[in-house]
Structures are given as structure tokens and as C-alpha cells.
Amino acid sequence: MRVVVVGAGAVGASIARELLSHGHEVVIFDEKPEVIGRSDLRGAQWIIGDACELSTLREGGLEDTDVVVAATGDDKANLVVSLLARSEFGVPRTVGRVNNPKNEWLFDDAWGVDVAVSTPRLMTALVEEAVEVGDVVRLLTLQTGGASLSAYTVPHEHPVIATMVSQVPWPPDVSLVAILRDGVPVTPSGDDVLEGADQLFFVSSAEGEAQLRAMFTTADRRPHEDPAPQG
Structure with missing residues (x-):
């Protein structure tokens, strides 16, 4: 698989390193020439320039790319890269990093984003998923089709x-x-x-997630046993 990673910071470099270790072809875009030649990213192709420019993206061969990961620390840049990748080059799949949770609503199909990854939201979700037994917690939003990945820990x-x-x-x-x-x-x-403490993982639509949450809430409020007869 050919993957373009835009942004060679801590997040982008980590993604590129993992992809290289799995045998994928990786192209890394960054504006800083000093990032080239990092020993932990050997095997990657480097493109130095502004990935928000069509000429720079063409240099990286986006028309032959399977996935674009917009992983810079600038939400505006990540949105522009995702939109250009989809609209100008027809890249089949785009992943956009959300730095500011307030901007998450922008990372949707209208901007060419298939999957929006918000580190603050994901960390919050993982914390909640670990401690909030009995609540449906959204872990990841897949913008295409409005689907999401959610988890639920079954209370005893x-x-x-x-x-x-x-x-x-x-x-x-x-x-x-x-x-x-x-x-x-x-x-x-x-x-x-199903057993107590099972962690259940669901893929659902937004409406389905709301119905799932309502179902578990209603079930949890049912009496677990018949009340003792009064005499």
C-alpha cells in the first residue's frame, strides 16, 4: 500500500515509522529540509514543500496513492490537504488529525475526510471507557457514512x-x-x-448509537429480581 503522510512531527513520524515496519511504501511531506534523513525513517521517500500546494502534491504522486494521512499540527492545513487529496487526485482514503476539538465538526466528507482522529477526544474516550462501566463510549468517528466505533462494558x-x-x-x-x-x-x-465485565465493541450509525445507549440505560434500570412479597 502506498501512503502519504503529511507532517513529520512527532505524530506523523510515529505513523510513518509504523507503516514502514509493516512493509508499506511511505512518502512523507514536510516544509523543513532538516527533517530529511532521520535514521528511524529510513526507506521513506521525502518531499520538502508546502503540501497545501497542488504542485507539491503532484511531486509526491498523489494520483497513485492509496491513503493520505494529514498529520500536521495545523487543523487548517490538514483540512486543505484532505480536500485536495480527494477532489484533485481522487485518493481513495484520507485520515485527518484534529488538533483542536472545537474544529472536529469540520472534519467530514465535505472536506474530503474519511476518518477524523482527535487525540484529545480519543484519550478522553479511553479514560471514560476504562472507568465508566455501564455507559456507551464513542472511541472513533468514521466520517464516511457517519459511522462510529463505540464500546460498552457490561456491569455485573x-x-x-x-x-x-x-x-x-x-x-x-x-x-x-x-x-x-x-x-x-x-x-x-x-x-x-454475554458475561459481566465483557467489553463490547460496536460499529453503528449516529442514530443507532443513540438507540444503543438508550437500550442499555433502560435495561440497566430494570429490577434484577422480583421484589419480596409484602404481607
Whole structure:
């Protein structure tokens, strides 16, 4: 796979390093000539220049690129790069780094962004996912189609425990894609029985996520056992 990474800062360099280690062809754009030749990024092709300029992007061969990662520390630059990659070069997939959470609403299909990655939001989500048992937490937004990846940790004594996956009335536009149980990922089947402390991962639409949250909230409020008879 051919990947263009725009921005050779800490984030961009880390992404490029991982991609190189996985055997991908990596092209790195940056405006600073001194970044060339980093020992940890050997094997990458370097383009020095402003990636917001069409001439610079052409030099990097974006028309033959599979993925563009706009990873600079400037949200405006990341939006422009994503838009040019999609509209001018037809790049199939774009990933945009969101530096300021207030700008996250801009990173959508209108600006050519398929996946918006907000480090502050992701860190917050991971913290919440770790401590907020019993709440649906959004981990990642996929702008194409408005889908998102969410997680839910099943509380102990929750009514859904001991229920097979196929018997749970999941909302429309919600897909259970994985179960993390005792640190081991499980690909869910209809016969799998849910247990307390299971971490459930879903891909859903925005409406489906809201319905999923409502479903778990309603279920959690149901009495776990019949009240004792009064005499």
C-alpha cells in the first residue's frame, strides 16, 4: 500500500515509522529540509514543500496513492490537504488529525475526510471507557457514512448477562463486532453468551448509537429480581 503522510512531527513520524515496519511504501511531506534523513525513517521517500500546494502534491504522486494521512499540527492545513487529496487526485482514503476539538465538526466528507482522529477526544474516550462501566463510549468517528466505533462494558448483575448475542434486541444500524473478555478478543457469534465485565465493541450509525445507549440505560434500570412479597 502506498501512503502519504503529511507532517513529520512527532505524530506523523510515529505513523510513518509504523507503516514502514509493516512493509508499506511511505512518502512523507514536510516544509523543513532538516527533517530529511532521520535514521528511524529510513526507506521513506521525502518531499520538502508546502503540501497545501497542488504542485507539491503532484511531486509526491498523489494520483497513485492509496491513503493520505494529514498529520500536521495545523487543523487548517490538514483540512486543505484532505480536500485536495480527494477532489484533485481522487485518493481513495484520507485520515485527518484534529488538533483542536472545537474544529472536529469540520472534519467530514465535505472536506474530503474519511476518518477524523482527535487525540484529545480519543484519550478522553479511553479514560471514560476504562472507568465508566455501564455507559456507551464513542472511541472513533468514521466520517464516511457517519459511522462510529463505540464500546460498552457490561456491569455485573446487568440483565443482559447470560443472554446469547442472537437473543439481544440490538437496534437497527448497530453491529457488534468484537467482545473483549479477560483481555482476550472474541469474534462474536449468535451463540456466545454475554458475561459481566465483557467489553463490547460496536460499529453503528449516529442514530443507532443513540438507540444503543438508550437500550442499555433502560435495561440497566430494570429490577434484577422480583421484589419480596409484602404481607
